[in-house]
Amino acid sequence: MSRKQVLILGGSYAGVKAAKTLHKIFKNDENVEITLIDRHNFHTLMTELHEVAGHRTEPESIKIDLKKIFAGRKVNVVVDEITKFDLQNKQLSSDSKVYPFDYLIMGTGNEPNFFGIEGAAENSHTLWSYEDAVKLREHVEEMFIKASSEPDEVERRKLLTFAVCGGGFTGVEMAGELGEAKDHLAKKHGVNINEVTIYNIEAMDRILNMLESDSQVAKVEKRYKKLGIQLLKKAPIVNIAKDSFTLKDGTKIPSYTLIWTAGIKNTKFTSSLGLDMGRCDRVNVNDYMQPHVEGKVQSNIFIVGDSACYITEEEGPMPQIVEAAEQSAHTAALNVAALLQGKDLHKHSQKYHGFMVSVGSRYAVADTGFKTSGFFAQFIKHMVNIYYQFTVGGLRQIWNYARHEFFHIRNRRSFVGGHFSASSKNFWKLPLRLWLGYMWLVEGVVKVAEGWLESPKVINMMNAIAGYNTDGGSGATDAGAGATQSSQGIIQASANGSNVIATPLADSGTWATEAAEGAAEVAEGLDLPGFVQWAVNHKPSGYGDSLMQAPEFMLDIMNKWMTPIEVPVQSFMVIAEILIGLCLIAGLFTFLSSAMSIGMGIGIIFTGMADATMIWYIVAAFAMLQGSGSAFGLDYYVLPKIKSLWSKTRFAQKSYLYFDYFE
Structure with a gap:
């Protein structure tokens, strides 16, 4: 029997889940080879991008090494960028290598959707990748640095005006981070905080449409006021220039920083594959996460996560959230296994446990079967994050999360303030x-x-x-x-x-x-x-x-x-x-x-x-x-050597029972 090749394209939430599921099923089967391909060597925590962009956590906090995730497991991690798809001949290609497959799971994600608005693609900042978060983080601080030495008040206020376009989860969370970050950035660079202006701009008459409760939305708006964030509703943007943007009613707002979070669509590359497309250029899939070409099911290909358009009358459209990405990936992985083992396919079912959105580091609203807000909602959000990161990287990743969110946090920007991060020298x-x-x-x-x-x-x-x-x-x-x-x-x-x-x-x-x-x-x-x-x-x-x-x-x-x-x-x-x-x-x-x-x-x-x-x-x-x-003490000399040796053992890697080395 020839070895079957299963390719997973994309180390996203969906790709990681699919690979984990397939490993559990085929870890003792030498006839199945599982390969995950991504252009990065790390898994990006997309739901935490705003924390890096808003100067709450450091850039490494949103990266999890893919090879460490799958160390000791039946998943080959390949860092490469796929440039060509040949679905008919069952192979993917990069500039240097060809990857044949028997089954393909695609979780390549999305890219920003600018809806044809003039200047949006050229002049706005996006928040949809690790690179976006780091670039935006640097840009925001650069604006404060320039403002600190700018003598002209009009120009200085333009430098210190930040706008987030979009009232969804990403937009609200980004605005909340900026609302907190302005305090320490202004103090750090000697800027008058009263000259800092932050907008959250939404084209519709309501933000956070994923939340059912109007009272929870009202709480977010109240939190905005406390953080000094100006909310503009029913204010679609029609033009974005390098130093300003214009609303539909003609209002022109001078600013060098407009952050676009107003929508996403499938990547251009995925959209060009000839697969039948649905809403927002997402690929239409059936109950088993299989796409179609001119109405014909592609039985050996599965589309998962944000790339997939899945709608049922009973459950509605599949949302673009982490839980949906993981569930669709799990369905796809089960169905690959079913085809390999000659079993019946597994029908996808949507079961979500709620929604959470943070507004800065100390406040959140959550609907997880019961509605909460404030400190407790933020606590729930942290617990959900910890649970997810445990499933991905075990105790090792929980420790990393705790380091970034609590123990090494700066400017007291944790939901417990700076109490856990206060430290003294060991000597x-x-x-x-x-x-x-x-x-x-x-x-x-x-x-x-x-x-x-x-x-x-x-x-x-x-x-x-x-x-x-x-x-x-x-x-x-x-x-x-x-x-x-x-x-x-x-x-x-x-x-x-x-x-x-x-x-x-x-x-x-x-x-x-x-x-x-x-x-x-x-x-x-x-x-x-x-x-x-x-x-x-x-x-x-x-x-x-x-x-x-x-x-x-x-x-x-x-x-x-x-x-x-x-x-x-x-x-x-x-x-x-x-x-x-x-x-x-x-x-x-x-x-x-x-x-x-x-x-x-x-x-x-x-x-x-x-x-x-x-x-x-x-x-x-x-x-x-x-x-x-x-x-x-002798620990200064002994422990680094022991940690290095231990982390290289197969048991430690497979069980995640080791800590990453940091200076």
Whole structure:
């Protein structure tokens, strides 16, 4: 049997979904080869273009490496630009290579539709690609830079007038970003913010026609006013020049920046293939996402996403949104599999979960089965984005999203402000890291001196402090009776032939103090080299009343299940304390060491053997979690090498369990 070639053209939302679906079906089938071709090596997050153009996030935030998405998967990613289609002979061609196919899924997207308006194509800015977003981002700041040194007020106001044509999702979101960006850009470049003007221009009498609720649209308009955005409705543009644009009523508005988001259509290349076309030059498809040529179904070709025109009486036209693109791609992929496997074709069904639109970084409206606005709607939008990016790139991509949207955000332009992005240099943590490591190291060394590696200590100590009745098994008695009944809980610690005995007393705080004094006497009797002896002699722990008595379930677990393995468990605890201390002092694996500090601290509190000192152990460990070993620590040298080696393994790539490297 010859190997079947499945080509997916376009690394868009639809292309990525189709490739993922086909991989799941054919990952163990050597007779099927799946190839995804795109002119870029990255998948563009089209719904986030406005964030880059409006200076909220950095350009890399909207790019996901296609080869990383499909690493370890049965999808060959090819970076090439297709210039010729030969559908009859089943092959695509670039300037340098020919790609034969048995089945083709096309998700090449759209391009702006200027509706024949004079000067629109030549003089407006578009927002329909990564390049568009970066170019617009640079242009907007350039206008502020020029305005900062322009002495003529009329020219300066022209430079600082920004207009977004189109009241759909893209237009509203772009206008919202500019409404926020003007504040920090004006401050950055010394511009009078009162001279900045932002328009959102819509030819119809309503913006956001995808939203059913007039009240939600009204909330967007109210948000516009708060951001200083002027909304012009029923104001179609009839002419766009380099330094102005003209409305149908004759109003001429001077501006060097008109952003066109008023409509899209199929690419000229796709429109020229001879396929039957529908609305807005989109390719007509049947229930299985197959196109027609002069009414004849092309059974081995599938058109998906924004390129496809699919309309049913029950569900209406397929909208140009991400969820529709993914659903149509899934249908196409299932039908390719059905044809390869000789099964019945899968009929497309439209099931959408709602719509969301943001107006800047802190406000949104959403209709996801229930209508929300403001902070909560923006939270929902982030959660939807996180879910999508998890399906595409796993935990790795979620971390990237969090970095760009929360942790490295500038000018407090996150829906939680700048709280998560505020940071300090890691070298300020050095004293705290060294001190916490010293504390843990001495804790472990003293326990070694007390004989924790040789004889049972913990359970009798816990029982004595809690007054736990080990005979009846019915729970705790009063502390005095417990201490009397637990006379076997006398703790013996020996070092260099001397014995120290601490007898449990009725008061657990007093008992703890007695035990601490006994431990200190043992420690001082050791013969250790230099600084180590000094450190042990000056154990930096205070002893007072226990933070809490051990819960009965903990006492039951320890007495019923841990008694046979008490010494090994103690030994593990002591060794862990010493290792934590050494690692923190050396700045090695500080994240793991800090996490273990937190876990150990909580565990010790639950045994009832911790005083208030343990609280700051835990609090300090939280401060050490992120990057504390990257300054004057071995993590600075070790972690980059480990990360590099790990990210190259097939398991890490396939599971996305690694982080991208960033300076």
